[in-house]
Every structure is written in C-alpha cells, then in structure tokens.
Amino acid sequence: MAFDLKRRLAAEALGTAILVATVVGSGIMADRLSDDVAVSLLGNTMPTGAILVVLISILGPISGAHFNPAVTMVFAARREIEATAAVLYILAQAVGGIAGTLIAHAMFDLPLFQVSETVRTGTGQWIAEAVATFGLVLTILAGLRFRADAIPWLVGLYITAAYWFTASTSFANPAVAVARAFSNTFSGIRPTDVPGFIVAEVVGALVATAVVGWMFAERNTAVSPITVKEAE
Amino acid sequence: MAFDLKRRLAAEALGTAILVATVVGSGIMADRLSDDVAVSLLGNTMPTGAILVVLISILGPISGAHFNPAVTMVFAARREIEATAAVLYILAQAVGGIAGTLIAHAMFDLPLFQVSETVRTGTGQWIAEAVATFGLVLTILAGLRFRADAIPWLVGLYITAAYWFTASTSFANPAVAVARAFSNTFSGIRPTDVPGFIVAEVVGALVATAVVGWMFAERNTAVSPITVKEAE
Amino acid sequence: MAFDLKRRLAAEALGTAILVATVVGSGIMADRLSDDVAVSLLGNTMPTGAILVVLISILGPISGAHFNPAVTMVFAARREIEATAAVLYILAQAVGGIAGTLIAHAMFDLPLFQVSETVRTGTGQWIAEAVATFGLVLTILAGLRFRADAIPWLVGLYITAAYWFTASTSFANPAVAVARAFSNTFSGIRPTDVPGFIVAEVVGALVATAVVGWMFAERNTAVSPITVKEAE
Amino acid sequence: MAFDLKRRLAAEALGTAILVATVVGSGIMADRLSDDVAVSLLGNTMPTGAILVVLISILGPISGAHFNPAVTMVFAARREIEATAAVLYILAQAVGGIAGTLIAHAMFDLPLFQVSETVRTGTGQWIAEAVATFGLVLTILAGLRFRADAIPWLVGLYITAAYWFTASTSFANPAVAVARAFSNTFSGIRPTDVPGFIVAEVVGALVATAVVGWMFAERNTAVSPITVKEAE
Numbered sequence: 045m046a047f048d049l050k051r052r053l054a055a056e057a058l059g060t061a062i063l064v065a066t067v068v069g070s071g072i073m074a075d076r077l078s079d080d081v082a083v084s085l086l087g088n089t090m091p092t093g094a095i096l097v098v099l100i101s102i103l104g105p106i107s108g109a110h111f112n113p114a115v116t117m118v119f120a121a122r123r124e125i126e127a128t129a130a131v132l133y134i135l136a137q138a139v140g141g142i143a144g145t146l147i148a149h150a151m152f153d154l155p156l157f158q159v160s161e162t163v164r165t166g167t168g169q170w171i172a173e174a175v176a177t178f179g180l181v182l183t184i185l186a187g188l189r190f191r192a193d194a195i196p197w198l199v200g201l202y203i204t205a206a207y208w209f210t211a212s213t214s215f216a217n218p219a220v221a222v223a224r225a226f227s228n229t230f231s232g233i234r235p236t237d238v239p240g241f242i243v244a245e246v247v248g249a250l251v252a253t254a255v256v257g258w259m260f261a262e263r264n265t266a267v268s269p270i271t272v273k274e275a276e
Numbered sequence: 277m278a279f280d281l282k283r284r285l286a287a288e289a290l291g292t293a294i295l296v297a298t299v300v301g302s303g304i305m306a307d308r309l310s311d312d313v314a315v316s317l318l319g320n321t322m323p324t325g326a327i328l329v330v331l332i333s334i335l336g337p338i339s340g341a342h343f344n345p346a347v348t349m350v351f352a353a354r355r356e357i358e359a360t361a362a363v364l365y366i367l368a369q370a371v372g373g374i375a376g377t378l379i380a381h382a383m384f385d386l387p388l389f390q391v392s393e394t395v396r397t398g399t400g401q402w403i404a405e406a407v408a409t410f411g412l413v414l415t416i417l418a419g420l421r422f423r424a425d426a427i428p429w430l431v432g433l434y435i436t437a438a439y440w441f442t443a444s445t446s447f448a449n450p451a452v453a454v455a456r457a458f459s460n461t462f463s464g465i466r467p468t469d470v471p472g473f474i475v476a477e478v479v480g481a482l483v484a485t486a487v488v489g490w491m492f493a494e495r496n497t498a499v500s501p502i503t504v505k506e507a508e
Numbered sequence: 509m510a511f512d513l514k515r516r517l518a519a520e521a522l523g524t525a526i527l528v529a530t531v532v533g534s535g536i537m538a539d540r541l542s543d544d545v546a547v548s549l550l551g552n553t554m555p556t557g558a559i560l561v562v563l564i565s566i567l568g569p570i571s572g573a574h575f576n577p578a579v580t581m582v583f584a585a586r587r588e589i590e591a592t593a594a595v596l597y598i599l600a601q602a603v604g605g606i607a608g609t610l611i612a613h614a615m616f617d618l619p620l621f622q623v624s625e626t627v628r629t630g631t632g633q634w635i636a637e638a639v640a641t642f643g644l645v646l647t648i649l650a651g652l653r654f655r656a657d658a659i660p661w662l663v664g665l666y667i668t669a670a671y672w673f674t675a676s677t678s679f680a681n682p683a684v685a686v687a688r689a690f691s692n693t694f695s696g697i698r699p700t701d702v703p704g705f706i707v708a709e710v711v712g713a714l715v716a717t718a719v720v721g722w723m724f725a726e727r728n729t730a731v732s733p734i735t736v737k738e739a740e
Numbered sequence: 741m742a743f744d745l746k747r748r749l750a751a752e753a754l755g756t757a758i759l760v761a762t763v764v765g766s767g768i769m770a771d772r773l774s775d776d777v778a779v780s781l782l783g784n785t786m787p788t789g790a791i792l793v794v795l796i797s798i799l800g801p802i803s804g805a806h807f808n809p810a811v812t813m814v815f816a817a818r819r820e821i822e823a824t825a826a827v828l829y830i831l832a833q834a835v836g837g838i839a840g841t842l843i844a845h846a847m848f849d850l851p852l853f854q855v856s857e858t859v860r861t862g863t864g865q866w867i868a869e870a871v872a873t874f875g876l877v878l879t880i881l882a883g884l885r886f887r888a889d890a891i892p893w894l895v896g897l898y899i900t901a902a903y904w905f906t907a908s909t910s911f912a913n914p915a916v917a918v919a920r921a922f923s924n925t926f927s928g929i930r931p932t933d934v935p936g937f938i939v940a941e942v943v944g945a946l947v948a949t950a951v952v953g954w955m956f957a958e959r960n961t962a963v964s965p966i967t968v969k970e971a972e
Binding site: 544545546547549550553557630631632635636639643646647650651653654655658661662665666668669670671672673674675676719722723724725 | 747750751754758761762763764765766768769770773774775776779780782783784786787788790791793794797798799800801802843844846847848849896
C-alpha cells in the first residue's frame with residue numbers, strides 16, 4: 045500500500061460522502077420530478093450504479109474503496125486489513141456518509157439536519173438486506189479473485205440490479221443506512237429501523253464469506269502455489 | 277477445470293438462483309411501483325442484464341456460468357462438457373432456479389409457493405423464444421470464439437435487448453421458464469405454457485449451433501493450426 | 509481476412525437482420541406497453557444500443573460488421589473493401605434488413621408485409637440524418653484508429669445518444685431505412701421519405717470521411733512509419 | 741503530442757459541438773415526448789453520458805478531449821498545457837459549444853438563435869455546480885493517474901450520476917453553460933445566471949485540484965521514481 049493511513053481514511057470518507065450524496069441527492073431529484081415511483085427508482089438507481097464504478101476506480105488504488113463497514117469487516121475477518129485500521133475505516137465511512145447527506149440537502153435547499161420517517165422493517169426487508177449484502181460480498185470477493193480489474197463495474201452493476209430485486213432496494217451498507225436515517229426524503233430510513241438493517245447486513249456478509257471460503261477452494265488443496273496459479 | 281464437480285454444481289445452482297431471484301424480484305418491484313408497463317419492463321430488464329454480467333464474471337471461472345439447460349445442452353452437443361456432468365448441471369439449474377423464485381417471494385412478503393396464471397402461448401411467442409435462444413447461443417458461441425473476456429458483457433447486453441425485441445420478453449432458458457412458472461407475478465408463466473417455450477428454446481439453440489458451425493469455419497480448413505491462429 | 513466472401517455476406521445479412529429485428533421489435537413492444545412516447549423511445553433505444561455492441565463484437569471478426577451501406581461505401585472509398593464485395597455487402601444488408609422486419613412482425617403476430625405511413629421528411633429531418641451519419645462515420649473511423657477494441661461499445665453508445673439528440677432518431681443507415689419502410693409500427697418510415705433519408709445519410713458519411721482525412725493527419729506527414737508509430 | 745495545434749483546436753471545437761448538440765438536442769426530444777420530467781431527464785442523461793464516452797475515446801488522442809474550460813484551466817494550472825494553447829482551447833470550446841446549440845435547433849426545426857429564460861440561480865444551485873465540477877475534476881485527475889484507459893467511461897458515468905445527484909443537473913462546464921444560454925429549451929439557462937454557474941464551477945475545480953494534490957501524494961515522497969512506479 046503506497047498511501048499512508050491518513051490518506052486512506054480521507055479516501056474512505058470522501059468516497060462514502062460522494063456515494064451517499066448521490067443516493068440521497070438523486071433520490072430527491074427523482075422524487076421531485078416524477079409521480080411514477082418506478083421512474084423515480086430508475087432515476088435513483090442509475091446514478092448510484094454509475095458513481096460506484098467511478099468511485100471504486102479512482103479511490104480504490106488509495107484505500108481499497110470499501111465505503112462500507114460490512115465490507116471492511118469482511119476484509120478484517122480475512123486479515124486483509126489490520127484491526128485498528130478497520131475501526132478507523134468504519135469511523136471515516138460513518139462521518140463521510142453523514143456529510144454526504146448534508147451536502148445533498150444543501151444542494152437541494154433543504155434543511156441540513158433531518159430525521160427520516162420512512163418505515164423499513166419486517167421479515168421481508170431483513171431477508172432482503174441479508175440477500176443484498178450476501179450478493180455484494182460474493183461479488184467483491186469473487187470479483188477480486190477472478191476479475192480484479194473489473195471490480196468497479198461488477199459492484200456498480202450488482203447494486204444496479206439489487207436496487208430492484210431486493211424488497212429493501214438494497215442498502216447493503218451500515219454506514220449508508222445510518223447516513224440515510226438523517227434524510228427525510230426518498231431514500232431515507234427511520235432511525236429505529238436501522239439496527240435491523242445492520243444486523244441483516246452483517247449476517248449476509250458473514251454467510252457470503254463462508255460460502256466463498258468453501259466454493260473457491262480448488263480441487264487439490266495440497267498442490268503447490270505454482271500449480272494452483274497455472275491451473276487458474 | 278480447477279474446481280471439482282461439487283463446487284461447479286453449487287456455482288450453477290447459486291448463479292441460477294440469483295438470476296431468477298433478480299428476474300422475479302425486480303418484476304415484482306417494478307410492477308408494484310408503476311402503472312406504465314413499459315416502465316416496469318425497464319425496471320425488470322436493467323437488473324437482469326446487470327446481474328448477468330456480474331454472475332458470469334464471478335462464477336464463470338468455476339462452472340462456466342451456464343445457468344441455462346439450453347446452453348449446457350449445446351456444450352454437451354459440442355462435447356465441451358461430459359454427459360453426466362451436463363445432466364447434473366441441468367438439475368442444479370432447475371433446483372437453483374426454483375430456490376430463486378422462493379427467495380424473491382420471501383423478500384417481498386409473498387406466499388412462497390405460487391402457480392403462475394400468466395398466459396404465454398401461441399405461434400408468435402414460440403417464434404420469439406426460438407429467436408431469443410438462437411441469438412443467445414450465437415452470442416455465447418461467437419463470443420467465446422472471438423471475445424472470450426467480454427462474454428459476461430455480451431450476454432448481459434444481449435438479454436437486455438432481447439427482453440424488448442422478442443414478443444416473449446426472451447425467457448431463452450428452460451430452467452428459468454420452469455422457475456418462473458412458480459411465481460404468479462409480473463414475470464410468471466402458466467405451467468401449461470412452459471413446454472411450448474422449452475421446445476422453442478431447444479429448437480433455437482440447435483439452429484444456432486448449426487449456423488455457428490458453418491459460419492465460423494474458416495476459408496482453408498486444411499491449413500495447420502498455426503496458420504489458422506495467425507490468420508485470426 | 510480468414511473468412512470467405514460467402515460467410516462474410518452471411519454475417520452481414522444475419523447481423524443486419526438481428527439489428528433491424530431489434531429496432532422494429534423493441535419499437536413494437538415499447539409502443540404497446542406505454543402511452544408515454546419518451547418511455548417508448550427509451551425502450552427502443554436501450555435494446556438497439558445493446559444489440560449493436562453484441563453484433564459488432566461477434567460478427568465483426570467475420571465481415572467487419574458494417575450492417576450499413578453508408579459504412580460499406582466509406583470503406584470502399586477508402587479502398588478498404590473491394591468494389592464487388594462492397595456491392596454484395598450492400599445487397600446482403602438490404603436483404604437481411606427486410607428479413608429482420610419480417611421476423612419482428614412474426615414474433616408480434618402482425619401481418620408480415622406492411623408499408624409504413626409514418627411521415628419523416630423536411631429540412632430538420634434531413635439535417636438530423638446527415639448529422640447522425642456524420643457522427644457515426646466519425647465514431648467508426650476515429651475509433652478504428654485509436655481504440656479498435658472498443659469499436660463495438662463506441663458504436664452502440666453513439667447510436668444510444670443519436671436516437672435522442674437527432675430529430676430523426678438517427679436511422680443513419682440506408683439498409684435499415686429501407687427495412688423500416690416495410691413496418692407500419694413505431695419505428696417505421698413512409699417509403700416516399702426513404703430517398704431523402706438516404707441522400708442525407710450519404711452526405712453525412714462523405715463529410716465525415718473528409719473531416720477525418722484532414723483531422724487525423726499527424727503533424728509531420730513526412731516522418732517514417734516507425735516514428736509515426738512511436739508518436740501515437 | 742503528435743497532432744498540431746490547428747487539429748487539436750478543431751477537435752476541441754468539434755467535440756464540444758457534438759457534446760452540446762447532444763445535451764440540447766436530447767433535451768428537446770425528451771421534453772417533447774414526455775409529460776414526466778424525470779422521464780425527460782432520463783432521456784437527457786443517457787445520451788449525454790453515452791456521447792461523452794464516445795467523444796473522449798475518439799478525440800482524446802488528438803486534443804486530450806477537454807471540451808471544458810474548467811478542465812483546460814486545471815491542466816494549465818498543473819502546467820500540462822501551455823498558457824497560449826489553453827486560451828485557444830477555451831475559445832474553441834466556446835465557439836464549438838454555441839455551434840452545437842445551433843445544430844440542435846436546426847435539426848428540431850427551431851429558431852436558430854434563442855435566449856433561455858430558464859432560471860437557475862441561488863445558493864443550492866451554486867453549491868451543486870461547485871460539487872459537480874469538484875467531482876468531475878477529481879474523476880479526471882484520479883482517473884488519469886490510476887486508470888487512464890478508462891477515462892472515457894469514468895467521465896461518462898460521472899456525468900450520468902451528476903445529472904441526478906446535483907440540484908443543477910450538473911452543467912460543470914463553463915463553455916456548455918454559455919452554449920446552453922442560447923437555447924430556450926429543456927436544458928437552457930438564463931444568461932444572467934451563467935456567471936454564477938461559472939464562478940461556482942471554477943471554485944469546484946480549484947478545490948478538486950488541491951484535494952487531489954494532497955491525497956495522491958504517496959507516503960515516501962522522497963523515493964526515486966522507479967520505486968514509486970513499482971509501488972503503484
């Protein structure tokens with residue numbers, strides 16, 4: 045890693061801020077402009093998928109572009125990031141995410157500080173968040189293994205799909221969930237519903253880590269690294 | 277192939293499950309949110325195309341990412357997969373597909389077990405399914421030949437187009453057709469209409485295999501492999 | 509060129525057929541499903557852009573994937589295709605295009621043979637077609653020069669844009685224009701309006717060829733090929 | 741740089757013309773076809789994002805594909821373009837942009853010369869333009885550093901997102917802002933509101949340049965170029 049921790053944390057905060065500003069801002073824009081909720085969701089999905097490709101491409105080389113405590117947790121569990129750095133990453137993501145919400149509000153001339161009243165709870169929503177985060181972590185871990193260069197695209201496309209195929213529109217990110225609790229707009233979530241989302245997200249991330257650990261183990265686990273490399 | 281059959285089957289089941297969960301789930305979401313059926317179809321198309329790029333990228337290196345009995349059948353006919361493995365692939369796809377439907381229903385708080393009442397039959401629909409599967413197999417075989425690295429994109433984009441240019445919205449996949457029969461939602465198909473779709477899909481796949489076999493034979497079939505390679 | 513003329517012509521016919529089936533078919537689908545013409549045009553644009561990426565990727569290595577008499581004409585003018593082959597290419601495109609219209613009609617249970625009544629004429633439309641084809645030829649020639657591997661994407665994206673920024677929705681293709689005259693649906697064009705479109709398209713293609721010829725000449729035209737290569 | 745200044749200026753003018761013709765033209769098309777403003781904005785966004793990928797791919801190798809005085813200014817500040825050339829670039833962009841507006845009007849049979857009456861002013865709009873241009877310059881500078889080949893995609897996707905997440909629909913370009921003042925259509929801006937936009941854009945560009953200057957400085961700034969290269 046060529047960049048020091050200070051810059052890596054700045055990249056995590058900046059990236060999460062732009063990500064959340066995009067989610068919240070495009071939600072406000074889309075909701076204002078249409079009476080058709082599916083059209084609004086299209087106007088919310090496309091920018092989110094697009095900005096993810098951009099942010100992971102440009103900030104990934106600095107911090108790894110997690111922008112997501114569930115992802116940082118997975119990398120910590122796999123010992124691909126040190127524990128202290130992981131905690132600081134998560135703090136940077138939380139701060140950045142909330143800043144993103146404020147920036148979105150400022151751009152749209154809305155009160156900076158808000159509390160969402162949008163109910164997002166129940167078994168279906170929790171299953172959806174677990175599925176959404178399972179798929180996200182699967183995409184990241186398998187993508188890193190097989191198509192590392194395509195990771196920005198794979199994550200952007202995965203979230204594009206997950207906005208629609210999960211009943212929760214796929215938060216899949218505890219920092220983003222917290223940040224969205226501070227916006228009483230299209231993409232908001234009632235604060236009391238955030239813990240349920242976070243628990244579901246962590247469960248999905250853990251299951252994905254386990255599945256990937258099994259599925260990507262190759263046939264002859266005893267072969268030398270060189271042979272494995274050739275077989276890939 | 278570095279992965280054992282067990283993992284390959286798991287990849288086929290998991291991939292088909294996520295694919296069907298996306299098709300069915302985004303169909304439910306899109307249908308709920310809009311009264312404009314074209315908007316709903318946009319909200320069904322985009323996630324399906326996007327998830328295909330992701331799934332083929334991340335699971336292709338394990339199982340080949342067929343997720344589709346018609347595709348497995350084509351590879352078996354071309355002796356690129358053993359017959360036994362092919363049968364097991366198809367079973368894994370069927371089981372995974374149905375699981376995907378159940379997951380979608382669970383996320384959207386719908387009864388898990390349903391039977392579709394959506395009529396999809398008639399000459400136009402069958403021609404459409406044959407055309408759709410013809411194009412899919414053409415895309416896969418020609419893509420593997422000329423742009424193997426781009427296969428995930430080509431399949432995702434092909435299906436994005438085929439959702440709209442075929443009258444049947446391009447099932448093009450017997451396992452997905454069966455799985456969609458178990459969902460009485462936007463993307464469902466009446467069980468009695470499934471056999472017609474499957475026959476049409478197999479016909480389209482066979483015609484594509486024949487066309488590709490002829491069209492991709494190069495001028496001097498007698499030249500040595502080295503010369504052919506240079507000419508490419 | 510590793511493929512014989514017969515296969516190249518077959519690729520041109522097949523590619524143009526699928527292209528036109530996509531344009532006409534998705535137009536029918538989109539028009540049926542929505543009362544909002546912009547939504548219908550989205551449902552017509554996305555499949556067209558997507559299928560172009562696919563078709564150019566998979567058939568380009570066989571025939572060059574012109575699918576368009578204006579493009580073939582440009583390559584003939586640049587002596588990159590022999591005159592006889594060019595004439596046969598154009599015939600194959602015309603036949604393929606009309607076949608594509610018939611296939612679309614068959615899929616949607618419409619009368620196979622139709623004549624469009626959609627008026628598309630006037631100065632604005634002709635300027636639009638000239639601009640559209642200018643941009644298309646610029647994209648192809650400059651793309652081949654600088655980013656040959658990305659050509660399928662560049663053409664698909666260019667047409668995605670041109671559907672919307674030109675007043676004519678960018679036919680930009682004489683064979684497709686003729687084929688669309690045989691469909692009295694969303695994407696049709698009145699036969700009497702076709703000649704005006706073709707003239708405008710040829711003008712746009714010629715202007716682009718001239719502009720590219722000038723703009724891409726490098727500073728020191730007298731330098732040796734090796735130096736030029738290094739400078740690129 | 742293998743191309744002389746004349747050709748580079750022509751590329752800047754041509755690229756900005758096509759970019760503005762796309763923004764203005766697709767705005768007219770989308771606005772005419774739909775009563776749902778979000779649908780119109782989708783029909784404005786998608787073409788703009790798509791044409792940016794094309795234009796940067798095909799003209800980037802000639803002029804660098806700035807098409808934007810704020811971007812040219814940033815490169816001048818970083819001494820990556822000579823001051824005289826920078827001034828001429830900006831003139832070419834302005835002329836090209838206005839020509840693009842006229843071309844769009846000609847295609848849509850509208851009066852060539854118009855003055856926009858669309859009010860776009862106020863703190864929220866200015867913050868939005870500063871944020872939009874900050875993100876654009878961040879994308880360009882970081883993209884050039886880490887993923888130069890992907891720059892056309894990154895810029896296209898960034899603008900796709902920024903159309904929606906900024907309250908101003910992300911002009912992020914003084915030449916485009918000026919050109920859009922000459923069109924009293926969907927994408928227009930009242931001339932008196934242009935200076936505010938330009939100031940905000942310049943501020944955003946400067947802040948991004950500073951942030952990038954700090955964030956991308958690697959840990960050991962004293963290491964030799966070779967070591968830095970290896971570390972990347």
